[in-house]
Amino acid sequence: MKLYTYFRSSAAYRxxxxxxxxxxxxxxxxxxxxxxxxxxxxxxxxxxxxxxxxPALEVDANVIGQSLAIIEYLEETYPQPPLLPxxxxxxxxxxxxxxxxxxxxxxxxNLRVLKHLTGPLGVTEEVKLGWQQHWLRTGLSALExxxxxxxxxxxxxxGDTPTLADCCLVPQVFGAQRFGxxxxxxxxxxxxxxxxxxxxxxxxxxxxxxxDAE
Amino acid sequence: MKLYTYFRSSAAYRxxxxxxxxxxxxxxxxxxxxxxxxxxxxxxxxxxxxxxxxPALEVDANVIGQSLAIIEYLEETYPQPPLLPxxxxxxxxxxxxxxxxxxxxxxxxNLRVLKHLTGPLGVTEEVKLGWQQHWLRTGLSALExxxxxxxxxxxxxxGDTPTLADCCLVPQVFGAQRFGxxxxxxxxxxxxxxxxxxxxxxxxxxxxxxxDAE
Numbered sequence: 001m002k003l004y005t006y007f008r009s010s011a012a013y014r015x016x017x018x019x020x021x022x023x024x025x026x027x028x029x030x031x032x033x034x035x036x037x038x039x040x041x042x043x044x045x046x047x048x049x050x051x052x053x054x055p056a057l058e059v060d061a062n063v064i065g066q067s068l069a070i071i072e073y074l075e076e077t078y079p080q081p082p083l084l085p086x087x088x089x090x091x092x093x094x095x096x097x098x099x100x101x102x103x104x105x106x107x108x109x110n111l112r113v114l115k116h117l118t119g120p121l122g123v124t125e126e127v128k129l130g131w132q133q134h135w136l137r138t139g140l141s142a143l144e145x146x147x148x149x150x151x152x153x154x155x156x157x158x159g160d161t162p163t164l165a166d167c168c169l170v171p172q173v174f175g176a177q178r179f180g181x182x183x184x185x186x187x188x189x190x191x192x193x194x195x196x197x198x199x200x201x202x203x204x205x206x207x208x209x210x211x212d213a214e
Numbered sequence: 215m216k217l218y219t220y221f222r223s224s225a226a227y228r229x230x231x232x233x234x235x236x237x238x239x240x241x242x243x244x245x246x247x248x249x250x251x252x253x254x255x256x257x258x259x260x261x262x263x264x265x266x267x268x269p270a271l272e273v274d275a276n277v278i279g280q281s282l283a284i285i286e287y288l289e290e291t292y293p294q295p296p297l298l299p300x301x302x303x304x305x306x307x308x309x310x311x312x313x314x315x316x317x318x319x320x321x322x323x324n325l326r327v328l329k330h331l332t333g334p335l336g337v338t339e340e341v342k343l344g345w346q347q348h349w350l351r352t353g354l355s356a357l358e359x360x361x362x363x364x365x366x367x368x369x370x371x372x373g374d375t376p377t378l379a380d381c382c383l384v385p386q387v388f389g390a391q392r393f394g395x396x397x398x399x400x401x402x403x404x405x406x407x408x409x410x411x412x413x414x415x416x417x418x419x420x421x422x423x424x425x426d427a428e
Contacts, residue, residue: 050359051314062303065360066317069309076302088290089276095283100265102313103280107321116348121341134330145264146279 001026002058004048006033006040007210010106011067012055013171016210018071020201021162022078029058030212033111068102071164083164094158097146097165101172105139109175129179136176140186143169148188155195162196170196174207215240216272218262220247220254221424224320225281226269227385230424232285234415235376236292243272244426247325282309282316285378297378308372311360311379315386319353323389343393350390354400357383362402369409376410384410388421 003019003026005012019026031054032039039045041052049056049065056063057070064070075083084091107113109132117128147153157165173193176183183190196202207213217233217240219226233240245268246253253259255266263270263279270277271284278284289297298305321327323346331342361367371379387407390397397404410416421427 046359050363051318051356053318053356059303064303064306064310066310066313068317069306069313072309073302073306076305088287089273089278091290092278092283092287095286096278096280099280099283099316103282103317103321104265104267107317108327112352113322116345120348121335121337121345123335127335131330131335134334138326142265142267145260149264 002029003027004029004031004045004054004056004058005210005212006031006054007207007213009033009054010110010171010175011053011102013174013205013207014067014102014167015055015057015070015074016205017167017170017202018074018083018164020204021081021083021167021199022074024074024078026057028211030210032212038111068098068164071167075164081161083162083167085158085163090152090158093150093152094163094165097143097157098168100139100143100146101168104142105135105172106175108135108139109179132179133181136179136181137185139172140176140181140183140189143172144186144189147192153188153192155192157192162199162201166192166196166202169193170202216243217241218243218245218259218268218270218272219424219426220245220268221421221427223247223268224324224385224389225267225316227388227419227421228281228316228381229269229271229284229288230419231381231384231416232288232297232378234418235295235297235381235413236288238288238292240271242425244424246426252325282312282378285381289378295375297376297381299372299377304366304372307364307366308377308379311357311371312382314353314357314360315382318356319349319386320389322349322353323393346393347395350393350395351399353386354390354395354397354403357386358400358403361406367402367406369406371406376413376415380406380410380416383407384416 005028040054046052048063051065056065084094117123154160156162219242254268260266262277265279270279298308331337368374370376
């Protein structure tokens with residue numbers, strides 16, 4: 001199993017956490033998102049993942065793109081420990097928390113969007129940072145409400161074992177802190193983040209621990 | 215079962231297709247995204263879905279947000295007809311296709327983003343339209359490659375029965391056509407779109423057929 005990854009990619013970081021939680025060995029194939037105009041956009045990588053995005057997981061001759069699709073695949077093929085809870089309604093909650101990060105928050109501040117803002121749209125670095133912080137705060141506020149006001153939240157986002165939701169929460173906090181977001185308004189998120197940070201799997205998956213870390 | 219919906223919301227449209235394909239009866243509770251500064255942002259709706267986004271599905275006392283989480287829930291609770299294929303690798307492909315729309319394409323052009331561009335960022339209507347078309351074309355190109363170059367694509371996005379991927383593809387085409395995208399570069403998408411459009415479930419779920427259609 002080979003993971004096309006970039007140490008600081010939030011989406012790749014999600015998958016690394018899931019792999020580590022399940023104890024799955026894999027080869028890391030770094031794709032540098034900034035070098036050579038973005039290696040993910042080059043022909044070599046597009047032959048692997050036509051969408052030109054990281055991460056992708058290669059299993060035998062197949063390639064799976066999209067972090068959440070990869071994690072669902074790992075959940076189905078390596079069920080222990082489970083990253084989704086037992087009942088359909090609980091699973092729906094965990095998936096909705098994950099998508100609050102993966103669909104509503106992260107896509108608005110990722111590298112290609114920021115480059116488009118300062119490139120074709122010609123906005124200043126200050127306006128770009130404001131954009132990024134606005135969508136980070138909007139997404140984090142939504143996630144905080146969904147976590148803080150729900151008795152199903154436990155030590156982690158859902159109950160007392162880590163789930164798919166935590167695989168998404170932790171990288172999003174990493175991204176928010178990188179871009180100077182004050183995390184004080186998000187106590188539930190930060191409490192869960194601290195609980196996750198104690199686990200070896202989350203430590204191993206951290207950007208600073210990757211072979212391509214700079 | 216009650217669906218909080220808006221006739222033109224791409225994410226609500228996905229869920230309506232899934233409900234119709236599975237033949238599940240539901241009550242439609244329209245939430246007007248433009249009226250009163252956006253009903254989805256008001257206290258009444260936020261008490262239902264704190265994320266302030268449409269759709270949400272109410273089942274007994276529970277509310278599920280996020281279109282893909284809702285459809286996975288429906289798949290688990292109403293398995294027939296299946297909207298995900300049989301093997302984990304096939305399921306991964308369908309989920310990745312769905313997320314190519316739901317995470318990589320749609321979030322960059324939805325209403326709140328467009329309002330932020332013309333509001334706080336102060337861009338012209340022309341620049342806003344250019345933004346929207348850029349991300350639509352980027353997303354559609356990725357989806358086209360994933361569909362056109364893969365023998366697993368059939369009459370529909372994956373094989374010869376409609377899946378979660380088609381629930382996402384059709385509303386994205388509707389959105390792209392609304393904003394003037396020339397669809398000629400996406401023949402695989404348009405062939406699948408035409409196949410879906412023949413099915414009564416896709417016809418019933420269309421924005422024009424909703425009680426809140428304008």
